[in-house]
Amino acid sequence: MLERLGLVIHWVGFLAGVISVIFFFLLGGDLTITLFFSTFSFMIFSVCSWAIRYILAGKVHFLPWR
Numbered sequence: 001m002l003e004r005l006g007l008v009i010h011w012v013g014f015l016a017g018v019i020s021v022i023f024f025f026l027l028g029g030d031l032t033i034t035l036f037f038s039t040f041s042f043m044i045f046s047v048c049s050w051a052i053r054y055i056l057a058g059k060v061h062f063l064p065w066r
Contacts, residue, residue: 013052
């Protein structure tokens with residue numbers, strides 16, 4: 001059960017990261033700032049959700065579909 005909960009948290013974090021990238025590109029502005037903040041927010045969401053899954057389920061791959 002913890003493995004499934006970890007997988008759901010990982011997918012939610014990954015999708016939140018993708019949505020944040022889309023959000024920053026829709027806001028527009030300077031391309032350099034947009035790339036920086038979208039990359040940073042994607043990595044924060046993905047790494048935090050992966051870390052939670054790692055704690056709950058043990059050794060897992062960084063990508064949620066593996």
